[in-house]
Amino acid sequence: MAIDPTRVRRYAAGSRVPGWDQAADLSKPPAVVPDPATTPVPEALRAEIEQFMSRYPDFRSAAIPALHAAQRLHGWCSPTAIEQVACVMRLTPGYLTSVATFYDMFETEPKGDTYVYVCTNISCSLRGADRLYEAMVAAAGDDPAFNVRSFECLGACDIAPMASIDGEYVGPLVEADCAQIVEDVKAGRPVLAAKQLRHLKTAGQ
């Protein structure tokens, strides 16, 4: 398909980059390591991050686990979440933002609590993953409780097409399963219990 020009979001002067024309505020000093005295950090989060930091010779190694923890608490890597991690880890928010924007699993915008990653890579798409993704978007795309994304290979091509709902791998899925997934998540039940990967026997046996 060619790119449909009406679907490309444009910003100032036809650019695709939002805010490119807004100059950085040079009068403001760059964000520094937050002051612990003025940055409230939930005690549990602080303890968790410090636990991570103790595992590595260089404490910065804990950046990814710490961001995971903060994202679990806040729902996304919000400026507050980044600031709290920065405060505990004694890093600048800029450093952590650079890390958070690199990795796919960190959300830099507010998103629904339950993530649904639909794998649309080669093996899954050979089994109809693109249609499944469209069905999933139709079933839960507008629901603020869900964060539906088409994702790169999730490493479960044996149950293609598949999806990961908050880390629970389910497949092989048909389009009708999408409604069931939404229902199960809302009812707090295990998602599609019959199609969970954790119960799958090894094929080579």
Place this chain on the structure above:
Amino acid sequence: MQLLFDKIDLPGLNTLDVYRRELGGYEMLSRAFEMEPADVLSQLQASGLRGRGGAGFAMGTKASFLPKGDMDKYVVCNADESEPGTFKDRELMQKNPHLLLEGLAIAAHAVGANKAYIFIRGEYELQATILEAALEEAKAANLLGALDLWVHRGAGAYICGEETALLDALEGKRGNPRLKPPFPAVQGLYRGPTLINNVETLMNAPIILRMGGDEYAKIGTERSTGTKVVSVSGCVQRPGNYEIELGVPSRDIIYGLAGGPDEGRTIKFWFPGGSSAPVLPGTDEYLDLPYDFESMAKAGSMLGSGAIIVVDDAVPVVDVALKTAKFYRHESCGKCTPCREGTNWTVKMLERIDSGEATPMDLDIMASICDQIMGNCLCVLGDAMAMPIASMIKHFRDEFEAHIEAARERRGLGLGIPQVNRDDHAGQTDMLDPSGDGARVTVH
């Protein structure tokens, strides 16, 4: 032959008790602790075990590159399994996590490492939880000796499967590959000597010690020893993980174990080693090849991570090429220009082919882009896109051209090959010689 998959579906194999009772778990680790590290290393070298992650470098040789002596050394297990089509490590870690811990501890003893990390991709939440529980058990039973071992969860980036990018991610940075040399064996994690191995490679260590390196080397072929867990997926009837002896005919895996393509379909082509491997057509010539490192390399492809993706004749090759290219465009970390720009341009050109704006000459441009990416970046992510795309163009050029012409037809653009009226250019002297050596010729 079932070595890694021995009793794999036994309920509770992920617990320490069952692992010790049924598979003699951690016996090999205690035996290794009684041996000199150099002896363990020589067993690993004698086995001829080649890395199972993709590059296929001999594991024992890699371990022997680490400097000897007393210093902080690291072992990192690469469990960031993100190569499309690969899902062997997921199954192995989920069902037999203790085998990985034991293998990791043996490797650490062999190279004299005191710290070890398992870098597992963030999407594998179930497997990470199982590994963490297994690690707790092993630590509580004081089985790992002085080794400081932790499970480190990534956050979703294909590039972190590349060893130096993985090290950067483990150090808490963006996962950008580093310039090599220095290789990680000399300067890796925290600038210390580091051994990085795939999950399946490390899981073979206890098996090698149990059998003896020389015995293990008798399995498989001369230069591809041992067994391999092959992930078969795509257009086959029974996708899944199968443990095979290296060197069995590829046909036996695709047709025998995985059931072949669906009724009435034939194999158009297949990726022998994950989506980064050049594709091979589904003809007898290629299907009869033994599935091992050398044969795949000789056929112009690679064994890679051992992930076979089968594509049948109902799927247009352009669709697969576009999917592949889009994946690598998304996952390119952006550090090296040929990869960052090359993947993007390839996607754009494939989209043009699909929408009917391309001409058959664009295939040459794409092949040339692929050529310019290959070998020109810090890591092989760009190559990993260039190789399959270039091989698809090589093997299926006719289909690409037919696709282009059909798409042009739909848009009413006419033939894609420019028709030059030579009379219009008669006497002109600035035309390039079509033979391509850059000489200018006169049009007659």
